[in-house]
Amino acid sequence: MIRRKKGEVRLKDGLTAESINESLISRSRAAIFIIRDGQVEFANEATSGIFGYSPDEIVSAPAEKFLTLETAVKIFGTDTVSPRQPGECNSLELTVLHKNGEKIPVEAEVAVIDYNGSPSTLAIIHHGAERKKLDEQLKEGLEKLKKSFGTLIEALNKVVEARDPYTGGHQRRVANLARAIAVELGLPNEEVDSLSLAAMVHDIGKIAVPSEILNKPGSLSQSEWGLVKNHAQIGYDLLKDVEFPWPVANIIYQHHERLDGSGYPLGLKAGEIRREARILAVADVVEAMSSLRPYREPIGLEMALGEIEKNKSRLYDASSVEACRWLFREKGYKLNADKEDI
Ligand SMILES: [Fe+2]
Structure with missing residues (x-):
């Protein structure tokens, strides 16, 4: 041997x-x-x-x-x-x-x-060479498909914002901030793209809410507030059957969920909420508090950053909060509605 x-x-x-x-x-x-x-x-x-x-x-x-x-x-x-x-x-x-x-x-x-x-x-x-060619063609096809979905998302984004001028640019500003947080957290490219696209239409369900309610100055009645809250469920219902290459509908569904289960529509808790939705929640709150609403003046970025810090780990995902604060405090991030490549 x-x-x-x-x-x-x-x-x-x-x-x-x-x-x-x-x-x-x-x-x-x-x-x-x-x-x-x-x-x-x-x-x-x-x-x-x-x-x-x-x-x-x-x-x-x-x-x-x-x-x-x-x-x-x-x-x-x-x-x-x-x-x-x-x-x-x-x-x-x-x-x-x-x-x-x-x-x-x-x-x-x-x-x-x-x-x-x-x-x-x-x-x-x-x-074999034939298979490699086929794989390349499939890859090209998928890229084209993703581009078409991106265009569809842009169109849907305009539909929502046309009905709700106060939130004009809100979804894109949220999408840009959510993307920046996701990149800061080192999420894989696929998840960053999913999050950006979902954020661009996260309030799509508001098309089912009467515009008098969306644009009503002052506070809402309980039933009016119920209709507004329904937008997460409606957004999910609208998009759940569209076979996006990303989990857009599920991210939208969960963007008002909070870690302690106090969110809506399902009252999901921490680990039950997908990571993209946890990031989106932070970006959404920060942008919304920083901007004008029909029922109030802008609260401001400082207060918004204070709110997410105060409720870090209770309502909002701690790492997303840290990354968000880091972006504004250390990197000079500015909320913007500039179109970014998705
Ligand atoms: Fe929302």
Whole structure:
């Protein structure tokens, strides 16, 4: 028996399972597996990207699980392109079976190796050029779709604000501030985009509230206030069936929820409220208090920052409050309704 140092890969003398696991093979972006007697002996993490199966699901399974018959013949025998002897290697174009049943064209390098003392087939598989092109087209399509949704959001934003001149620019100012807070908190780009878009139309439900109530000077009766509060539910109902690539409807639904359960419409508590909605709540309150309303003069930014600080962790998410205050105090952030790229 050949004794090897830990982690050493000796292609000439044969590979050991230990050396494979410890080598770059297990971290390669190409799917790499070893098959002996028609059964998978080793698979790296990248197999899940191409086949949809995790290594645990593939190892010990028969190769037919993810190889078409035609592909199996190409790899293991009976035709001239398959490798025969240890050391031989061939590049092949193959079709493999994804877990979801889809047939996927791939490119593969296949070789016969000595694996733990027995001749085995090593296959290194990556997406074929056709698949890469398809992926690029899908990506392009998704970008176009996102752009169209962005345009739709802009249009909806104008609809709400046309009916409610006092809040003209409110949604965009909130969206800009919410985005800045999210970036400050290091949220992933997808979540930042979701939040920005939802914030742009977070009061969409107000289109169902009579404009006399929205623009009424002075205080509202209990029933009028009930109608105004209903806008979170209405906003959700309006958008819940639109298949946005972002959870816009759910963020809107929760933008008046408060950590202690005192918010509406559901009275959700802390961890039940999605992160984007917790950020949106802070941005919404700060902007609303800083601006003019039909029933009052602007309260002002200082008071608004004081309000979120006072109720930090009770009503408002602490990290969002900290980030918001940091933006205004240390970074000189100014509320603005400038259009920013979404
Ligand atoms: Fe609202």
